[in-house]
Amino acid sequence: MSDSPIKYRLIKKEKHTGARLGEIITPHGTFPTPMFMPVGTQATVKTQSPEELKEMGSGIILSNTYHLWLRPGDELIARAGGLHKFMNWDQPILTDSGGFQVYSLADSRNITEEGVTFKNHLNGSKMFLSPEKAISIQNNLGSDIMMSFDECPQFYQPYDYVKKSIERTSRWAERGLKAHRRPYDQGLFGIVQGAGFEDLRRQSAHDLVSMDFSGYSIGGLAVGETHEEMNAVLDFTTQLLPENKPRYLMGVGAPDSLIDGVIRGVDMFDCVLPTRIARNGTCMTSQGRLVVKNAQFAEDFTPLDPECDCYTCNNYTRAYLRHLLKADETFGIRLTSYHNLYFLLNLMKQVRQAIMDDNLLEFRKYFVEKYGYNKSGRNF
Structure with missing residues (x-):
């Protein structure tokens, strides 16, 4: 795929780490890297409008092939003019292959050389997803960046099983x-x-790499292994990938994991974490994790994060956010989700600046200390 519509342009390498500043050019625009991608599972980033996503600096979003195939259907989306038109998003979209959802959500999976038979988690009907079908669905969706269909073995599965699995994944990729x-x-x-x-x-x-894909994803991480184990895998895996192609670490969104991935040469990340935790009132702030639903914030009339300049922090107090969430008001979830997404997108902006300034390790030390990882252990 040497004439791929996806191009990676390296701008600068950080002097002291494997981090790299660049940009990825797609048919729907160019975005800077390293970049965090908000997840729009059902063709929407939960509670956020496309305009809000652009406002907070989201250069690309992710959508889920499995969910859109089951509902409303990839052929319907194709008739609507493709996913960009269907959801009114004119910037880049990445779609996953559906593989991870088949292994994590569906019941009664049966993996063969042909593909995976499983039960639809919505209605129990029998479904079949093959490498060809996963590509066909994504061709109908019209995303800028598609993923090849893979098997996702668990991190601690036996060597012989994982060996057979990666060999099958390579055949499926072809x-x-x-x-x-x-x-x-x-x-x-x-x-x-x-x-x-x-x-x-x-x-x-x-x-x-011998098949010359447009870019390469690192899968099978953030699935229960320790932070140290993930970093060890990244240490040797990113070095195996071509420098002129994008590198994408799938399913990672904890702030320290993002920084550590960048240090090891990763360009793209995605995770449902910021919106998922926002729905129960958990927020990421410059001082660490804060559960705004807690009683201690009932009369706290300060911003969620005094150092943040997002829409939520500029306009609303912790007390008001707590009230909305306790009253089950959707607006509360909209505001906490906006803040968490902005926080990670802004973190990546700071990381890009640190690469430019050749001080990423100093930035990591400062961030980790302030966020409180050293005091409380890792809890995103």
Whole structure:
């Protein structure tokens, strides 16, 4: 895919780490990297409008192939003019392959060489997803960046199982490439698997790099392994990937994990974390995690985060946010979600500046100390 519609442009490497500042050019625009991608599972980032996402600096969003295939259906979205038109988003969109949802949500999975048979989690009907079908759905959705269909082995599964799994994932990746109908306006990423085994990650990366994908995802992390184990896998995996292609770490959104991924050469991240925790009143702030529903904030008339300049922090108090959430008012979830997304997007903006200034390690030390990881352990 040397004539891929997705191009990576390196702007600068950080002197003391593997971090890199760049930009990714897509058919729907260019965004700076490193970048965090808000997740719009059902063709919407929960409670946020496209205008708000642009306002907070979201250069690209992610949508879920599995969910959109089941409801409202990829063919309906194609008839609507594609996902961008359907959801009124004119900037880049990345879609996952559906694989992770099949393994995590669906019942009665049966994995064969052909693909995966499973029960629809909405109505119990029998479904089948193959590498070709995953690509066909994403071709109908019309995303800028698609993912090849992979198996997601758990981090602690036995070596022999993981070896068979990555070999099948490589065969599936090749089948997906052949099935891709729109290589002229949709990029396709291969997904490197291999759990915690360095030789299997090496084998997986070698297979996929030889197929010349538009970019490469690092899968099978943030699935229960320790923070240290994840960093160790990233240390050797990013070095196996080409420098002229984007690198995407899937499913990672904790602030320190984002910084540590960037240090190891990752360009793109996604996670449902900021919106998921916002729905129960948990907010990320410059001083660490804050549960605004707690009684201690009932008469706290200060902003959620005094150092944040987002719409929520500029206009509303902790006491008001607590009131809205306790009263089950949707506006409260909108405001906490906006803040958490802004917080991570702004963190990545600060990280990009730190790469430019060659002081990313100093920034990490300052951020981690202030956020309180050293006091309370890791709780995002």
